[in-house]
Amino acid sequence: MSKNPTALIIGTGVGGLSAAIALENIGWSVQLFEKSDGLRTTGSGLSVMSNASAAMKKLLGIDLDLKSYGAEIHNFEIRHKSGILLKRLPMQEISNQQGAPCICISREKLQQSLLNHLGDTSMIFGKRAVGYVETTDGIQLNFDDGTVYHGDILVGADGFYSSIRESIGTESIIQEAGYICWLALVKYSHPQITQGYVVHYWGSGKRIGIIDIGNGWVYWWGTANMSPYEAKSWQGTNKDIAEFYSSWPDLVLDIILSTDSTSIITVDAKDRTFPETWTKGRVTLLGDAAHPMLTSLGQGAGLSIEDAAVLGYVLRNTDDYTEALKRYEVIRQPRARAIVNASRALSEIEQYDSLVPRLKRDMGMLFASQKTIRDKLKESLLFNDIIVQDNYNTKNIY
């Protein structure tokens, strides 16, 4: 193995930072490039499910210690918009089995926790990657300011609109989901919101999630069916949002109206067709660049952390980077594809707006056995390191 191989990583989102942690851990030097002038400090909250921390721990021995930065989920409820409890999800039981917690956290704190695990990685801001050339012994990465950097591999962790994905020529078409998402963080207290509390209310073409992220902060998101055009151009206040939920429980209306309109982020829900190829030679994709998905399973960031762990795992102790990156793709794609498809399927069910499907959905959740729910949740929440190790040891990967 050559000394100090260098990874060039595009993007300083959760995916890029996690990949840098993983590759530093196996002795690589890492250069991170970001087109923005600094790390993104805005954003709301997100869940990082137990599978993400488990992947880092099991494959690379890295303890992300997210518990110190966010709130561990203790009680996860699905309720009807009338307030009726449909189900309590056994997240904590599954986390205990996995040996890693499900954490709800602000984006800022998640970023902080990842930065605290980074060593010598250099982060270069204001650098927009525009293309690369693969030479016999490495990568030449080109930026819009005319500068060129060299490395042994290139990781495109450049998000939903990845230019590296385009450069390697893999197709991934945007699919509009037909609804809007509002997201916000607010300092808020309410007797229903206990430590580690998560509630999702389901309605007709609308839902809302309210989530404790610790230290008196609450993350909430809401959705409502509307055309992609309306969702993209929507402008309104907290009062306008509250009108969408006018007959919903008091908690829902109160938290929306307690949130300053200027701190509410609006996003049109969308994913992409699954990119069939992630890897070309010494170049690969990771995170949203590789598997953009809808948010219903709360797994976008979690899967990018899993990607990073597997990338570190396959690249350790080898100097055949092309083979290792192909192996990374072969190992990751079935899992990522399954989660992307499951997120889309769940999103469709959650956004039902006609009576009969909604009744079936709500009754199905109310009467589902704990075993059925547990088995379903395990598909995403459990990270199976044995599959990774078996695949790693398989001689023929093609």
Ligand SMILES: Cc1cc2nc3c(=O)[nH]c(=O)nc-3n(C[C@H](O)[C@H](O)[C@H](O)COP(=O)(O)OP(=O)(O)OC[C@H]3O[C@@H](n4cnc5c(N)ncnc54)[C@H](O)[C@@H]3O)c2cc1C
């Ligand atoms: C509404 C919403 C809610 C979500 N909730 C959750 C949740 O609860 N749980 C969860 O796990 N996930 C959630 N996600 C998904 C999650 O945010 C992403 O999957 C995750 O952040 C992974 O991001 P990434 O690092 O791959 O990409 P990004 O965060 O998009 O980062 C990509 C970075 O690359 C930079 N970049 C792009 N192009 C270039 C270029 N050419 N040159 C240099 N830099 C470039 C960008 O500026 C950016 O900083 C949610 C997403 C949305 C939209």
